Every structure is written in C-alpha cells, then in structure tokens.
Amino acid sequence: MVATVQIPGSKSITNRAYVLAAIASTPSTIEGALRSRDTDLMMKALQALGVIFYEDSTTHGTDSITIRVEPSELHGGVVDCGLAGTVMRFVPPVAALVEGSVFFDGDLQARKRPMGQILEGLRAAGVKVKGNALPFEVDGDGRPEGGVVEIDASGSSQFVSGLLLSAPRYAKGITLKHSGGRLPSMPHIEMTVQMLRQAGITVDTSVENQWKVRPGEVRGRTWFVEPDLSNATPFLAAAAVTGGRVTIPNWPIQTTQPGDVIRDILARMGCTVELSARGATHDLIVEGPASGRLKGIIIDMSDIGELAPTVAALAALASTPSEITGIAHLRGHETDRLAALCAEITGIGGTCIELSDGLRIEPATLHGGQWHSYADHRMATAGAIIGLKVPGVEVENIQTTAKTLPGFETKWAAMLDGAC
Incomplete structure (x- = not known):
C-alpha cells in the first residue's frame, strides 16, 4: 500500500478560533476550518447566542473551508452540545457574557461527561449557574x-x-489555579494560551499550574488552521501495520497539536519516519517495517491521551508487550475508553488488562468479530486499524467518525486503493 492522504483542518484549532472570533471586537476569518459534527455544533452554539457566520462551502470533509465570523450583540438561547467536549466546556463561559439565560443540553451520553469543575469555576467568577x-x-x-x-x-x-478563552471579556480577567493532580493534555492548554496571545491578549504563565489572563480587547484576525494531526494518525498507523507507505502533506514544523508526537511513537515501534520539505511545506512520510512486525511500546500518554486508541490498536498487533499509562482521564471521554478498548481487544482474542491509569497489552493471536464503536470516533478508527491485519473484523457504526473527520471511510478506502 502506497498512498498520499490529505487531512482536513484541526478540530481543536477550529473551535478555539470560533470562540475567540465570537468574542472579538472586529470580524475574523478562519482559513482551512474543519467541517465536522463537533465544529458544526460549535458554530451552531455560537450562532444561537447571536454570532454571525458566513461560509464559502457546505461540503463536509472538504480540505479547505473559509469561514468569516462577525461578532454581534450576544443574547440568550438554547445550545445543543451533542457529544462535543469543546462545546460543553468552551461555550458556557461565553454564555456568561450574555444578558439573559442560556440553556445547555446534549446527547444522552454527554450527560455522563464531567462538567462540575468548570461550572464551579464559573460560579467562583461570579456567574450564576443552575446545575452541575x-x-x-x-x-x-x-x-x-x-x-x-x-x-x-x-x-x-x-x-x-x-475558562481562559473567554477570560479577556471578564471585568477582572481570570487568574486560574489548578489545585488537583496531574494535568492531562498540556499541549491543548498551550494551544489555548498561544491563540489568546495571537489575538492580542496578555497571558501570564510564570507560575506553575496557574494562568493569569488580563482583561482586554480580543482582536479579530485571520486564523490559519493546520491539518488535524490526531486525525492523521489512523492513516499513518495503516502504513505501520501493513508495511506500506503513507504520506501526509502540509505537516507543520512547529505546532502545539499533541498529534505531532505520533512521529516518535511510530519510530519507536519500528517504522521509518521522514519529514520531507516540499516547497514551502513539509510532507510526513511513514513506512511500516517490511516484516510487518511492530515492536511494543512503554509510554506515558498523559499529554497525548487522544492518541491512545490508535496506539492501543498498534500495540494489539505488536510482537512484544506494551504498557500505556497516564490516561485515567480517558474514562470521562466520549465513552470510558479504557474499558472500551479492553473489551474490544479481548473480544477478538487479544490480551488487554486495564490498569488504574492505563492499559497493558500483550501479543496474542487475534480473530475476526464485531468491533463496537461506542459512538466514539477514536474507537471506530482503532477498529479500522486492527481490521487491516485481522480478517473478519467489522467496525460497528464507522459513521461516528464524522464527529471530527467526515468522509473517513471514503478516505480509508481510497488509501487502500492508492487513490488518495
């Protein structure tokens, strides 16, 4: 298998850009914005509060969408969060800027996702919130x-x-202190801080586990959205497990996206990884081991938990044991990903043990069977990876990948045909 796969824009960058554009003083343009269920939910949530969006295309999965956002006077409304963590956590602080009430709900599964801490944070900032x-x-x-x-x-x-994204519009800004255990996914916080600074906001990060955002004008600007590196990982994993070669164009040289760490992970598991200059951009080229035998990996994924389902799928196909730790927080994602990964890997003959904060996966002979997605896009893509090596693995509800990558199944089939 030899293929080049174009990956649409980053969900994380797109949704942060939407929020900053919504509370800015002047219009913004988002170049390369992702169209997916999660980003559509963010757009509709902000529209429900009065923000105006213009788009140049309505085709989901298109590699480059330009969105123009015009701030407007905010008003009360109803927000459907779906199953999108960014919507249910990023929009309530925006709603505090409204003179009126904003009601939030989402998918039934979303009602189980942790929300108490951010709602308590809003109360501490002087906002009235009903519910936890x-x-x-x-x-x-x-x-x-x-x-x-x-x-x-x-x-x-x-x-x-x-809390940080809307803090510039609060009268005193926000000085946010983290008082608990180890913070997960620090690169995503660094992404938020970087984008606030790009919008003209002063953020002091000199004290560990504390962020001080000063009140100020959020400037409208043009945001350029990088390809979603986490969405690229299943395609790179396909090269790893088949001994093929996959190229992802426009890979950023410097980024706050956690998905960039996949380069090191695949190299450690036995792949050849090359970042090659192509004009003004770079291509990431991954070639799996010719023997098709991947090495297991011992890795702390606390900063890169969103890659854990991909790495677990690779580990289930590896020739030596793997241990993935630092990911206890994945129990509160779209589903309990630790329990789900254990259930699905063992369900097709694998050996997977759930740890207090991760998974231990040992080599085993896998067989066909149904791989359940749990309405979780990362679970669905993990099953697709394993299905490349194990005949008879069928992923239930592959369409759930539309949460962050509409048309995944079409891109996957085109990759296998070498037609991407």
Whole structure:
C-alpha cells in the first residue's frame, strides 16, 4: 500500500478560533476550518447566542473551508452540545457574557461527561449557574466579574481552556489555579494560551499550574488552521501495520497539536519516519517495517491521551508487550475508553488488562468479530486499524467518525486503493 492522504483542518484549532472570533471586537476569518459534527455544533452554539457566520462551502470533509465570523450583540438561547467536549466546556463561559439565560443540553451520553469543575469555576467568577452537569443553565449579566478561580482540572484540560478563552471579556480577567493532580493534555492548554496571545491578549504563565489572563480587547484576525494531526494518525498507523507507505502533506514544523508526537511513537515501534520539505511545506512520510512486525511500546500518554486508541490498536498487533499509562482521564471521554478498548481487544482474542491509569497489552493471536464503536470516533478508527491485519473484523457504526473527520471511510478506502 502506497498512498498520499490529505487531512482536513484541526478540530481543536477550529473551535478555539470560533470562540475567540465570537468574542472579538472586529470580524475574523478562519482559513482551512474543519467541517465536522463537533465544529458544526460549535458554530451552531455560537450562532444561537447571536454570532454571525458566513461560509464559502457546505461540503463536509472538504480540505479547505473559509469561514468569516462577525461578532454581534450576544443574547440568550438554547445550545445543543451533542457529544462535543469543546462545546460543553468552551461555550458556557461565553454564555456568561450574555444578558439573559442560556440553556445547555446534549446527547444522552454527554450527560455522563464531567462538567462540575468548570461550572464551579464559573460560579467562583461570579456567574450564576443552575446545575452541575448537562443539562444546565447559565444566567449571564453581560459583564461577569472574573478574578481568582481555583479548580481541579485533572479530569480534563478543557476545563482550563474553556475558562481562559473567554477570560479577556471578564471585568477582572481570570487568574486560574489548578489545585488537583496531574494535568492531562498540556499541549491543548498551550494551544489555548498561544491563540489568546495571537489575538492580542496578555497571558501570564510564570507560575506553575496557574494562568493569569488580563482583561482586554480580543482582536479579530485571520486564523490559519493546520491539518488535524490526531486525525492523521489512523492513516499513518495503516502504513505501520501493513508495511506500506503513507504520506501526509502540509505537516507543520512547529505546532502545539499533541498529534505531532505520533512521529516518535511510530519510530519507536519500528517504522521509518521522514519529514520531507516540499516547497514551502513539509510532507510526513511513514513506512511500516517490511516484516510487518511492530515492536511494543512503554509510554506515558498523559499529554497525548487522544492518541491512545490508535496506539492501543498498534500495540494489539505488536510482537512484544506494551504498557500505556497516564490516561485515567480517558474514562470521562466520549465513552470510558479504557474499558472500551479492553473489551474490544479481548473480544477478538487479544490480551488487554486495564490498569488504574492505563492499559497493558500483550501479543496474542487475534480473530475476526464485531468491533463496537461506542459512538466514539477514536474507537471506530482503532477498529479500522486492527481490521487491516485481522480478517473478519467489522467496525460497528464507522459513521461516528464524522464527529471530527467526515468522509473517513471514503478516505480509508481510497488509501487502500492508492487513490488518495
């Protein structure tokens, strides 16, 4: 298998850009924005509060979408979060800027996702909130006080990012202190801080586990969205397990996206990884071991938990044991990913043990069977990876990948045909 796969824009960057554009003083343009269920939910949530969006295309999965965002006077409304963590954590602090009430709900599964800490953080910032999980209501007064807020964000880095993104519009800004255990997904917090600074906001990060965002004008600007590196990982994993070669164009040289770490992971597991200059951009080229035998890996994935399903799929096909740790927070994602990965790997003959904060996976002879997706896009792509090597593996509800990558199954088939 030899293929080149174009990956659409980053969900994480797109949704952060939407929020910053919504609270800016002047219009913004987002170049290369992702169209997916999660980003559409963010757009509709902000539209429900009065923000105006213009788009140049309505085709999902298109590699480059330009979105123009015009800030407007915010008003109350109803927000459907779906199953999108960024919507349920990033939009409530925006809702505090409304003079009126905003009601939040989402998919039934979303009601189980952790929300208490960010809602408590809003209360500490002077915002009235009814409820501690979906559904809940934010009663805004148009100018929340802000100030010092202390929360335990060990359950999700989105608690931090959500409060920081809207903090410049709070009267005192926000000084956010994390008081709990180890913070997961630090690169996503660094992404938030970087984008705030690019929008003209002063953020002080000189104290560990503390972020001080000063009040100020969020400037409208043009945002350029990188390809979603986490969405690229299943395609790179396909090269790893088949001994093929996959090229991802426009791989950024410097990025805050956690998905960039896949380069080191694949190299450690036995792949050849090359970042090659092509004009003004770079291609990432991954070639799997000719023998098709991957090495297991011992890795702490606390900063890169979103890659864990991909790495678990690779580990299930590796020739030596693997141990993935630092990912206890994945129990609060779209599904309990640790339990789900264990159930699905063992269900097709694998050996997977759930640890307190991760998984231990040992080599085993796998067989065909149904791989359940749990309405979780990362679970679905993990099953697709294993299905490349194990005949008879069928992924239930592959369409759930539309959450972050519409048309995944079409791209996957084109990759296998070498037609990408």
